Amino acid sequence: MVKGIEDLNNLQIDVLREIGNIGAGNAATALAKMLKKKVHMDVPRVKIIEFRDVSETLGSAESIVAGILLKVEGNLTGNIMFILQLKDAAMLVDMLMGRQSDDLHEFSELEISALKEIGNILAGSYLSALSSLTNLRIMPSVPDLAIDMAGAILSVPAIEFGKVGDTVLYIETEFSDGDEKVVGDFFLIPDVEMYDILLKALGVID
């Protein structure tokens, strides 16, 4: 029985990478539609890191990031989180609103809604890839957004992973529209008992 990330073998990690690939591909398409411009995507990288290194992962523990969290319900339950560096989040909001601004400022209500919507669309397209690969019914909740220190935002997925092991798995994805580059990290956080269901549905284990 697969209890946590440490129990995954190379094949299973390859499968997760493939989900990441397809999911991020879907997300890039959705992003392109939203921004009405071409969006390229690099091959996503599956990363498995130890807790003690978590703080330093996204720049530093104190660098400011935007985290968008959605709950996942249906046949697969858990959470999905999408994390963006603050400057990348601001850039996406500017692109979406069709304007340019160089200064980092507090987000307005409208900009926060825009950012939640971006997270919603990206996480939603990621989940729909997962859903069609597994034939599992997967429904995301409305998103919630927090902007704070990377370490503090990351504590949310890390704690969930902490219940089953000592590592965090995430998928780093790079989007670009030719000039600007945006790096986003997807954390798929299945509830503890869901690893087996997920891997079975993918045909990786019996």
Added chain:
Amino acid sequence: MENIIKVGMADLKSSRHPCIITTLGLGSCVGIALYDPEMKIAGLAHVMLPSSLQTKNNSNLAKFADTAIKMLIGDMCRLGANKAYIVAKLAGGAQMFSFNDASEIMRIGLRNVLSAKEFLEQMKIPVIAEDTGGNYGRTIELSSNDGKLIVKTIGHGVKEI
């Protein structure tokens, strides 16, 4: 040159004077700062979960409030601290996201704080100050000189407890 010691997530460190022990970006995790003012010995744990008894994978003692507190006190006493003098300060235990329903993932910060207090009480260590809860992250620095704990936030100021 000050001796700055960094504590990661699910990690703990202790030291004799002089030192500053720090942990960055506490969210729902709790920072447990212990200090013996007589011997000037400081210890800090960054715990993720309330109790080692609620999970099967509990080999990492620094991850849980109960086992981390026990281990940190042991480490400090080996450095010369007297358990009878040790006092505690707590920081962190925030709820970073605010979904309407109070599901387990949302309330973990509060549970971490309550559990830390319970185990400290069992160990007869008084909690003399805390800055816990809220919906924001915290970076903390414990000074071995006087046991002061500096709490830094983004947008919620800096305080000393």
